[in-house]
Amino acid sequence: MKRAVEKPRFDIFKFTPPGPVAASYIQSEGPIDLILGPWGSGKTVATVFKIARHSSNLFPVCKDGVIHVRCAALRDTYREMAKTALSSWHEFFPKRGPYTAQEPGAYSGGQDRPVKHILEWNTIRQWPEGPKETLVRLEMEFGAIGNENLDSFFKGYEISMGWLNECDLVDESVPGRLYGRTARFPPRVEIMEWEGDRLGWEKDPDSGIDVIRLPRIIMGDYNPPDPANWTYKRHIEEPEKWPGFTFFHQPSGLSPQAENRIGKSRSQYEEEEQAFGGSKHPDAQRNVHGKYAAKKQGTVVYDQFDMFRHRSDQNLDPVRELPFYMGFDAGGTPACAIGQFMPNGQLRGLREIVSLPDTVTGPERFAAAVMEVLLRDFAGMACAGAWGDPSAWYGADKEHGSLAFMETVAQALQVNIQPTASNDIQSRKEAVEWYLKGNIDANTPRSIWDPRLKYTIGGFASQYHLTKQATEGKTDRLEIAKNHYSHIHDAWQYLCYGYRGPRAVRDEAARMGRPTNVVPMRSVQAKTDFDIWNV
Structure with a gap:
């Protein structure tokens, strides 16, 4: 020995x-x-x-x-x-x-x-x-x-x-x-x-x-x-899907909670941030702030999103005593966002329903996928408001009794979906930013997002970004790169803009749906090709 x-x-x-x-x-x-x-x-x-x-x-x-x-x-x-x-x-x-x-x-x-x-x-x-x-x-x-x-x-x-x-x-x-x-x-x-x-x-x-x-x-x-x-x-x-992994995520180098201050000072991080070209540059996001950030060209739209503050560290369930709200994006790959507003004003992002990236989905199948989520997680609860893209109410052949995309979804769900007063991207973006910028108090952010919101959080982190032209200043318009992260972010924008902004509605859309907007206490079976991140 x-x-x-x-x-x-x-x-x-x-x-x-x-x-x-x-x-x-x-x-x-x-x-x-x-x-x-x-x-x-x-x-x-x-x-x-x-x-x-x-x-x-x-x-x-x-x-x-x-x-x-x-x-x-x-x-x-x-x-x-x-x-x-x-x-x-x-x-x-x-x-x-x-x-x-x-x-x-x-x-x-x-x-x-x-x-x-x-x-x-x-x-x-x-x-x-x-x-x-x-x-x-x-x-x-x-x-x-x-x-x-x-x-x-x-x-x-x-x-x-x-x-x-x-x-x-x-x-x-x-x-x-x-x-x-x-x-x-x-x-x-x-x-x-x-x-x-x-x-x-x-x-x-x-x-x-x-x-x-x-x-x-x-x-x-x-x-x-x-x-x-x-x-x-x-x-x-x-x-x-990876229960064996435990991730330990350190705060930003410019955070009051930054680690290894003895080895590296705040001023050193500030110098590096400026050398990278400012806080919004992807290299600064990764190496100074410790955030995931896209290397490809294109400016992230919501640079206010903070993975430490805004992404919940546990799954969020609906508060059953409060109503919920919905946002809808139409088109070939529709999306639905579902959240609640707390009495203190905090937005809780709860569920997302997105179409598969390579699937063109009609309003009936889309509504069936949304209904599955409502019946499972929100049964017996009241929907106090739902908003969508105003353009999704147009294009139907009224003389022959056909309905527009959003009208079909509204009838199928028996929920009053209202068109937002405007489809202006800047106004919609600012409505979401309001919930990312501020705090309720020192320890409570104005919004918190369920960690299972794959496309929502992925978009916040990097994938909801400007087009190359908009990034390089070759256009004076706010142009968003269309991908399978962008549709759910449009849905969140309609929800936040509808809740905070003008609430003008068309009479037809306002009359649709059940009087109390309560999700029925029943079950249905629907076959869909949807990618639903809400378990």
């Missing part, structure tokens, strides 16, 4: 985390923990100490009296690895530092090839007889995926945990592949049996024998990329 007293003690408790978000990230025990934030917010340093913490506290003592841990740190290229993760690692664990193992080959590699660094230190661990100084032996392996075949790359990996530095730059399958190689070190037969009381037991799928359950952790750090990246999909758009 190795003598623990021969090694220095590594006191992880002397480390001060960059901030509360980073502290939660360091303490989290997986399965897959990812931290994102602006440049210089301490993400990489936090990951270094997360590895050290788990090595000292979490992994089991083996029969030789040593805590054996193996961690793989991966990046897209070796040169980028050397500039980022490896550089930060050496700040706390130098090649010839006090924690490097005193044996040949304890540090090897480099120069566009893998690096291996074996470290040893003492920590205090609980043994059956009480607290005891125990040796930790950590094998760090730094590598790069590059253009290698992923199946070949991961074959044979046997690790305790893994680190994906700048994880947005690797293929979206890498976290899962790397996770599949965890819990393979140390071998279970080498672990002290009494560790099973702490870690638990599980049945080995191959032998059917009960074995000690090993921790399985993948961690990663990154600056928020373009929303087209896989990290955005798992963090914002479809978190319910």
Whole structure:
């Protein structure tokens, strides 16, 4: 057995985390923990100490009296690895530092090839007889995926945990592949049996024998990329599909809650913001404010949207004692927005119904999809107002009894849908902006949005943007790029403009619908091709 007293003690408790978000990230025990934030917010340093913490506290003592841990740190290229993760690692664990193992080959590699660094230190661990100084032996392996075949790359990996530095730059399958190689070190037969009381037991799928359950952790750090990246999909758009992922999102570098102020000052972030071209520039949004932002050309319309403040951290259910309101966009890919206005004036964005991007949908099928949502989530509640695109009331052949798009939807839903007084895009946009700009009080934003609103939030973040011509100032009109995010945002604009702005209505539209506008307490079945993000 190795003598623990021969090694220095590594006191992880002397480390001060960059901030509360980073502290939660360091303490989290997986399965897959990812931290994102602006440049210089301490993400990489936090990951270094997360590895050290788990090595000292979490992994089991083996029969030789040593805590054996193996961690793989991966990046897209070796040169980028050397500039980022490896550089930060050496700040706390130098090649010839006090924690490097005193044996040949304890540090090897480099120069566009893998690096291996074996470290040893003492920590205090609980043994059956009480607290005891125990040796930790950590094998760090730094590598790069590059253009290698992923199946070949991961074959044979046997690790305790893994680190994906700048994880947005690797293929979206890498976290899962790397996770599949965890819990393979140390071998279970080498672990002290009494560790099973702490870690638990599980049945080995191959032998059917009960074995000690090993921790399985993948961690990663990154600056928020373009929303087209896989990290955005798992963090914002479809978190319910990826329950193993936990995201730790640090505040803006200019926020009063900014992290790592010791390492990077507010004035440095302000200088960077100006160098990028101002707060609205995508690079400033990503690297200064820590927000997802589109790299493609086109100015985001709602730069007031703040993912920290406006996106709810939990699903929002309707307040049944209050009425709800609806906004409709017509056309070949119609959309419906449903929200409530609280007594304090706050808008709560609750549900969205959108057509599939490649589907042209008529008013009957669209109404059926909306009715499914109303009956499921709003049954027995009153609709106090509904508004839509004024142009959707035109074009019907009145002489032969045909109805316009919005009239058909209104009759099918038995809801009074009113045309907004104007279809002016600037007025509609300002109606939504009013709910994004202000606060009810110091801690309450004027609007809050259900995290399941995939297209609404995606549009706010980046995808509801100006056309290239409008961005470059080649037209004096406010021109919006049409995509499958734009239709739901038109619907929210009609809702907010109808609620706040002029409420002139056509007599025919006003007379349509049930007198009380109450959703019936019944069920229907309707087949649709709709993409409904409202579960």
